[in-house]
Amino acid sequence: MQIEIQQIAPVFLEQEKISGSEIWNQLIAFQKGEYVQLIAPSGSGKTSFIHFLYGLRKDFSGNIFFNNKSLKTISSTQLSSIRAAKLSVVFQDLRLFTNHTAYENIFVKHQLQPFHPKNKIEEMAERLGIQNKLQQAAGKCSYGEQQRIAIIRALQQPFDFIVLDEPFSHLDEDNSKKAMQLIEEETQKRNAGIILADLEQVSFFNAQKILNL
Amino acid sequence: MALSFKNIAPFLITNQNKSSRWFSYLGLGIGVLLLLCSVQLYININQLMKERNPKKTNYDFISITKRITNDNMGQDHSxxxxxIEALKSQKFITNATPLIANKFIVSxxxxxxxxxxxxxFLEAIDNDFIDTIPPSFxxxxxxxLVPIIVSSDYLELYNTVFAPSRDLPQISESTVGALMVQLECTGIFGTKIxxxxxxxxxxxxxSVIVPKNFLEWANRNIANLPSGNASRVYIKTADANNVDFLNxxxxxxxxxxKDKTRFGRVKQVLQAVVSGLGIFSxxxxxxxxxxxxxxxxxxxxxxxxxxQLLLTLGYSPQWxxxxxxxxxxxVYIAIIASALLTTALLQYFFQQSFLKGRDDLSPIVHWIVIAIAVLLAILCAAINHRLIKRLLYKL
Structure with a gap:
């Protein structure tokens, strides 16, 4: 799958923030297998961009195409199948079922379209150091643990792109590196691309392209 | 692994407001049971009343007269x-014809x-209104020789009351045709036999019916009178129990x-009660x-x-x-099947208790009742599916 962005800009964002951007009002194509980092200071519309890309919001001008299909006219069923098999995401606000266990949060994604066998969940949790938290309610986990749950959840499905919105904001460097390594391994298995948005450049992410929002 | 409700059940809060769910199940069960029972009752009434209904063709034939009261005695009631034309013009009356009577003495x-x-007495009517017309009429x-058609009630009265009292022989329906009677007609122009x-x-x-042309001839040539207006009119109607007709x-x-419409009236009342029950259900x-x-x-x-989160994760709203x-x-199927089973049991016990050994009423529920049950199950499923779809797509 190829993602093509054609002159998109949030309808609510000030003109001066749009004019200096390397993303807003630009023509950009993200190719499968490509690693891209978006550097976005606070208030530049980073999360909005992720939401536009994931089809959660449509309050933007311009257009986004998935394999030449406009995101603005795509059906809800088609969008669901893209989310289930082509585009994975780690939201900045994580979006976990806080009353359900970490395992349930991961498994609900796994069962939709599994990429790995079920036991891979425990293996990933162990690598990221949350194996003891799997049976704990996600809401009771620390924010850093919740971030790792969200990362493991995003890695359960097949995808062509994984979109990460400040995925390591509450992780120390060691845990961030472990998580990044796991993400890159899983991405390589799928020959997929990474779009990572953060406030500043992530040193341990081998981005091929850096774009300033 | 095919996904099912089980996979997402933990994420739906289904255990709240349990009482309203159980009340709705109970209400649905009672409502469906009442509806199926009322439909079965309606069918039962029609089946039971059919045998007693005087209607033997597609039409009812009913004789009407003008009501004689203390106030109008002695007046002309023809x-x-x-x-008669006004009667014919009513939409619920197919045809109407007078019964003309003799104007002379007949013995x-x-x-x-x-x-x-x-x-x-002799009467005559259009042949269309007579149920049994042999070629000799x-x-x-x-x-x-004058052919006569007599009410079968008269033969019954003769055989059961008149003949025993006079020590006369009883006559069967098959031998009645062999009898010859002498008709003595006396009027202003004398007597003719x-x-x-x-x-x-x-x-x-x-009545005692003779061919219409004979009676018209006899009235003219024996009594020197036209046949004139009739006191009785026969009505041909599709349904003698039609409320508009009776009104x-x-x-x-x-x-x-009233005898001809009594069952119709009872049936009417019962059908109204059952229909009311159906509407209530x-x-x-x-x-x-x-x-x-x-x-x-x-x-x-x-x-x-x-x-919302499930949709965000990639679960399709349609799925x-x-x-x-x-x-x-x-759940719907279980509720409706229970109601159908109860209706079937009630029908069986009703038939076995009151009409055992008679074929007036089947002990098995009518296919229409089963069809309604199936239709209700489909309807319930379709309505709820539509509601859920609407609510989920709105999220």
Whole structure:
């Protein structure tokens, strides 16, 4: 799958923030297998961009195409199948079922379209150091643990792109590196691309392209 | 692994407001049971009343007269041509014809086989209105033999009351045609004697019927009178129990043979009661469906956050609505099947208790009842699926 962005800009964002951007009002194509980092200071519309890309919001001008299909006219069923098999995401606000266990949060994604066998969940949790938290309610986990749950959840499905919105904001460097390594391994298995948005450049992410929002 | 409701059940808050869910199940069960029972009762009434209904063709034939009261005794109670035309113009009356009567004295003598003599009356009506017309029921001027059709009730009265009291022989329906009676017709132009032969018995017309042309001839040539207006009119109607028809006759103060419409009236009342029960049961079903829809709305509202998240994770709204809706299909089927089974048991016990050994009523529920049950199950499933789909797509 190829993602093509054609002159998109949030309808609510000030003109001066749009004019200096390397993303807003630009023509950009993200190719499968490509690693891209978006550097976005606070208030530049980073999360909005992720939401536009994931089809959660449509309050933007311009257009986004998935394999030449406009995101603005795509059906809800088609969008669901893209989310289930082509585009994975780690939201900045994580979006976990806080009353359900970490395992349930991961498994609900796994069962939709599994990429790995079920036991891979425990293996990933162990690598990221949350194996003891799997049976704990996600809401009771620390924010850093919740971030790792969200990362493991995003890695359960097949995808062509994984979109990460400040995925390591509450992780120390060691845990961030472990998580990044796991993400890159899983991405390589799928020959997929990474779009990572953060406030500043992530040193341990081998981005091929850096774009300033 | 195929996904099912089980996979997403933990994320739906279904255990809240349990009482409204159980009340809606109970309401649906009672409503469906009432509806199925009332439909079965309606069918039972029709089946049971059919045997007793005087209607033997597609039409009812009913004789009407003008009501004689203390106030109008002695007045003319015959129907004018205009009144007969007015009757014919009513949409519920297919045809109407007068019964013309003799204007002269007629006495009948049985001869040696039936040694009795009695004054009788003769009437004539259009052949279309007579239920049994043999080919011999014709008369032409100069014929001495007059064919007669007699009410089968008269033969019964003769055999059971008249013959034993006079020590006369009883006559069977098959031998009645062999009898010859002498008709002595006396009027202003003197007396004429004819031979009368009972050619048929009628279940429909309660009279002694002769060919119409004979009676018109005899009135003119024996009594020197035109046949004139008739006191009795026969009505051909598709349904003698039609409410409009009965109301019309009542408004005109016409008297109708109540025996012919008695079962119809009972049937009418019963059908009205059962129809009322049917309407009430539909209301109960609607209320139950509403209560269940409130439960569903509440469940979806309470699970809104989780459902939104499932959609965000890639669960399709179509799959979610189908899966959530399907969850309740076995419940509807179980409720409606229980109601159908109860109706079937009630029908069986009713038939066995009151009509055992008779074929008036089947002990098995009618196929229409089963079809309604199936239709209700489909309808319940479709309505709830639509509701869930609407609610989920709105998220």
């Amino acid at each position: 129907f004018t041509l205009a009144e 009948a003598t049985g001869g040696q086989t039936l040694p009795f003599s009695t004054d009788i 014709i008369w032409k001027e100069g014929d001495n 004819f031979k009368g032969n009972i050619v048929a018995l009628s279940d429909r017309i309660n 019309y006759l009542q408004s005109k103060n016409y008297q109708v043979n 539909i209301l109960v079903i609607l209320l139950a469906m509403m209560l269940f829809s409130f439960y569903l709305q509440l469940m979806i509202a309470k699970s809104k956050h989780n459902l 979610l609505s189908n899966t959530v809706a399907k969850k309740w299909i076995p």
